[in-house]
Amino acid sequence: MSVIKAHIRAMSAYKPPLDGRNPDTNVLLDFNERTLPVSEKVQRALIDYIQSGRLQMYPAYGNIVELIANYAGVGVDQLMITNGSDQGIELVFRSVCGAGDKVVIPGPSFAMYSQCAKIENCSIVSPQYTREHGFPLQEVLDAIEPDVKVVVVSNPNNPCGTLLARDGVEAILKAASTHGNNAAVLVDECYFEYTQATVADLVAAYPNLIITRTFSKTWGIPSLRFGYIISCAENINALLNVRGPYDINQLAVVAVRAALENFSDVSSYIDEVMLRSKPVLEAFLDEQGIEYWPSSTNYIWTFPVGPEAVELALRAAGILVRPKADADGRLGLRITLGTLEQTKKAIEVLRVATAS
Known part of the structure; x- marks a missing residue:
């Protein structure tokens, strides 16, 4: 019999999907990380x-x-x-x-x-x-x-x-x-x-x-x-x-x-994400009529039609996002905002994936 407390044995471990993430082959828009190397x-x-x-x-x-x-x-x-x-x-x-x-x-x-x-x-x-x-x-x-x-x-x-x-x-x-x-x-x-x-x-x-x-x-x-x-x-x-x-x-x-x-490196990245990248993704989502939650930070929780297929299309293009369900079990895709170039790359795939 285990010596560990019963209520802890009954829990489930928190296991974020970290396997297979490679910044050399993927654009990592799944964990709300900074998407560029440190200075x-x-x-x-x-x-x-x-x-x-x-x-x-x-x-x-x-x-x-x-x-x-x-x-x-x-x-x-x-x-x-x-x-x-x-x-x-x-x-x-x-x-x-x-x-x-x-x-x-x-x-x-x-x-x-x-x-x-x-x-x-x-x-x-x-x-x-x-x-x-x-x-x-x-x-x-x-x-x-x-x-x-x-x-x-x-x-x-x-x-x-x-x-x-x-x-x-x-x-x-x-x-x-x-x-x-x-x-x-x-x-x-x-x-x-x-x-x-x-x-x-x-x-x-x-x-x-x-x-x-x-x-x-x-x-x-x-x-x-x-x-x-x-x-x-x-x-x-x-x-x-x-x-x-x-x-x-x-x-x-x-x-x-x-x-x-060297805070200037951090502040320039913040400006890139919040002032350049974020408005472009929000404009695309509005243009396509894709529902999303208003966000104050560097990620947006989106709800495209067919989220599983959209996530697979992004993954096939080397772009990782994070599937997240709401309180009603409705699946959405949380997309981290990176550089403007990275966001535009994601939009190119989203445009095709959400139109099909």
């Missing part, structure tokens, strides 16, 4: 570190927290680094929840929220996003009862790209800390660079606010696993008790330091 300066920094004879040493992070805190506009005591934002999410659930607690996770959304909640044996309440109304704000507010321990706001949400306005986030923060409630509000800002929407300035005013961010998306280093948490100093000090002292890869720190020193 030469980031690559050079990694090579220099590898050749410095220090790989045999435990990580030493230096002033990386201070550098990121300056970038994020928060105090050094309001930020901690994590092994990707996934670890940040996990730390929140591990540190806040116990077996039988309720959590509110609007759906459909990023699978790791539910995965972490299930590991802690929590009960999940899942109000649903809709294309017409976006974030289910009133349903979330109604669900915040005294036994709720975490409320998740994925901002913007994956897969639909929906952004909850600042006043909506504040309404949740207030509801989660009044009338007998004391719930953490986890605001996932992993696409912050694309939206520029944040509530990081509110962490001092709302002790129940915890923000997660990542260097996996815009910054282009998901393989190195680097993220960070923003919250009040008291929460950060407590979460540091749970995170291990060596959890963050030294190479990730080297890459992030170089990336922060």
Whole structure:
């Protein structure tokens, strides 16, 4: 008999379809990644570190927290680094929840929220996003009862790209800390660079606010696993008790330091995606009458007729997108926005595939 807890044995592992992805032969529009390699300066920094004879040493992070805190506009005591934002999410659930607690996770959304909640044996309440109304704000507010321990706001949400306005986030923060409630509000800002929407300035005013961010998306280093948490100093000090002292890869720190020193590379990529590529894809979808969810970030959830055949046509052309079903089981295709050239290539295939 297994020694593992019964509720964990009963779970299913989160297994994203990563096999067979090759940037040399495919245009990778399936995982919301940066679609170009990182800058030469980031690559050079990694090579220099590898050749410095220090790989045999435990990580030493230096002033990386201070550098990121300056970038994020928060105090050094309001930020901690994590092994990707996934670890940040996990730390929140591990540190806040116990077996039988309720959590509110609007759906459909990023699978790791539910995965972490299930590991802690929590009960999940899942109000649903809709294309017409976006974030289910009133349903979330109604669900915040005294036994709720975490409320998740994925901002913007994956897969639909929906952004909850600042006043909506504040309404949740207030509801989660009044009338007998004391719930953490986890605001996932992993696409912050694309939206520029944040509530990081509110962490001092709302002790129940915890923000997660990542260097996996815009910054282009998901393989190195680097993220960070923003919250009040008291929460950060407590979460540091749970995170291990060596959890963050030294190479990730080297890459992030170089990336922060060369932000122009990141900002030019953001402009390419949001100001050039995205309007072209949206115009094509409107022209063809293909339904899609309005998006605030670097991907668009589309619903062409015959999505399976369209996905196969894109795959045959070397373009990978991500099939994602909505709450009713209707299959759509989430398309990551890359460069204008990459988007135009995808449109060429979509034009033929959706016309047949």
